[in-house]
Amino acid sequence: MSVSGLANQQESGIQTDWHHSLAEAIRTPAELFQTLRLEHLSSQFSHEAANEFPLMVPRSFLARMQPGDPTDPLLRQVLPLNYELRPVDGFAADAVSDSSFRTAPGLLHKYKGRALMIAAGSCAVNCRYCFRRHYPYGDEPRRLDDWEPALNQLRADSSISEVLLSGGDPLMLTDHRLRQLIEHLESVPHLKRLRIHSRLPVVLPDRVTNALLQLLTESRLTPIMVIHSNHAAEVADDCAVALRRLVRSGITVLNQAVLLRGVNDSVEALTNLSESLINLGVMPYYLHQLDRVAGTAHFEVDPTVGRQLISELRARLPGYAVPRYVQEFPGEAHKTIIE
Numbered sequence: 001m002s003v004s005g006l007a008n009q010q011e012s013g014i015q016t017d018w019h020h021s022l023a024e025a026i027r028t029p030a031e032l033f034q035t036l037r038l039e040h041l042s043s044q045f046s047h048e049a050a051n052e053f054p055l056m057v058p059r060s061f062l063a064r065m066q067p068g069d070p071t072d073p074l075l076r077q078v079l080p081l082n083y084e085l086r087p088v089d090g091f092a093a094d095a096v097s098d099s100s101f102r103t104a105p106g107l108l109h110k111y112k113g114r115a116l117m118i119a120a121g122s123c124a125v126n127c128r129y130c131f132r133r134h135y136p137y138g139d140e141p142r143r144l145d146d147w148e149p150a151l152n153q154l155r156a157d158s159s160i161s162e163v164l165l166s167g168g169d170p171l172m173l174t175d176h177r178l179r180q181l182i183e184h185l186e187s188v189p190h191l192k193r194l195r196i197h198s199r200l201p202v203v204l205p206d207r208v209t210n211a212l213l214q215l216l217t218e219s220r221l222t223p224i225m226v227i228h229s230n231h232a233a234e235v236a237d238d239c240a241v242a243l244r245r246l247v248r249s250g251i252t253v254l255n256q257a258v259l260l261r262g263v264n265d266s267v268e269a270l271t272n273l274s275e276s277l278i279n280l281g282v283m284p285y286y287l288h289q290l291d292r293v294a295g296t297a298h299f300e301v302d303p304t305v306g307r308q309l310i311s312e313l314r315a316r317l318p319g320y321a322v323p324r325y326v327q328e329f330p331g332e333a334h335k336t337i338i339e
C-alpha cells in the first residue's frame with residue numbers, strides 16, 4: 001500500500017493491525033540493503049554488533065529513508081557498524097546510572113515528584129545510540145503481579161504526582177496490558193499525570209489506534225506523550241498522520257531528540273525538525289546531549305558545537321520552537337541545561 005493510501009485509511013479510522021506491522025519489521029541486512037538499493041554497503045554491516053543489539057527496522061520507518069543514499073539520517077540511526085564494538089574511554093554500559101535509582105523492580109526514582117516504570121523491555125526499532133541498549137530488561141516485571149512492590153512504593157509516597165511509562169517502549173504493551181497497568185496507577189489517589197515516553201508513534205504509526213487514544217483520553221490521569229524523533233524526515237507520511245491524531249485527541253505531545261553526528265548535527269537539520277514538529281502541533285521539548293553509553297561514541301557531537309547550533313536555532317525560530325539542550329548527570333536533581 002502507498003503511504004498516502006495508508007494515511008487515508010488512518011484518517012478515515014480504518015487501521016492496519018500494528019502487531020502485523022511489528023511482525024513485518026526488517027531484521028536482516030539483506031532485506032534492508034535490497035530495499036534501499038544499497039547492496040554495495042553490505043560489507044559495512046557489522047554482524048557482531050547486530051548479535052549484541054539486533055537490527056530492527058519497521059517498514060514504515062524504512063519507507064521514509066531515501067533509496068540509494070548511504071548517508072540517509074534515518075538509516076544511520078539503525079545500521080549496526082563495527083564502531084559499536086570499539087571500547088572508548090568514558091563510555092560505559094550504564095552511563096546514566098539507572099541501576100542506582102532502581103528503588104523496586106521496574107521502578108526508577110531519579111527526580112522529585114515523578115517516578116519512571118520500565119513498562120516494557122523491547123522496542124519496535126533498535127536505535128544504535130540507545131541509552132538503554134545494555135539495560136537488564138530481563139530482571140524487570142512482566143506480569144501484573146510482579147508490579148506490586150513498585151505500586152506499593154508509589155502508593156506510599158504521596159510526593160509523587162507523575163508516573164512515566166518508559167522502557168524499552170511502553171506502547172509495545174497490548175492495549176489490554178496497558179489498560180491494566182493504567183487502572184492500577186489510577187487507583188493511587190495522589191497520582192495526577194501519566195507521561196508516556198514512546199518512539200512507536202514515529203517508527204510504527206499504526207500503534208496510534210482509536211482504542212489507544214480512547215484509553216489515554218478517558219483516563220483519570222492527564223496524559224502526556226513524549227515522542228522521540230531526531231530528523232524531519234521521520235515526522236512525515238504516516239507518522240505525521242499519527243501525530244496529528246494524537247494532538248487532535250487533546251493529548252499534550254512533546255518531542256525529545258538526541259544530538260547525533262551525521263544525523264542532525266546541522267542547523268538546517270534541527271531547524272527542519274522543529275518546524276516539522278510545530279506544524280503538526282508537537283512541541284520540541286529536549287535536545288539531549290548523547291549519553292555516553294558503550295557502543296555509541298561515533299554518534300557524539302561536542303557540546304561546544306551543540307551550544308552553537310542552539311544559538312543559531314534561536315536566531316531562526318520563535319522561542320517556543322527551540323528545544324532545551326540538556327544533559328543528564330547522574331545524581332543531579334534534574335536534567336542540566338547546557339546552553
Ligand code: SF4
Nearest residue numbers: 123126127130168199
Ligand atoms: S526507541 Fe528508545 S529505548 Fe528503544 S532502542 Fe530507540 S532509543 Fe532505545
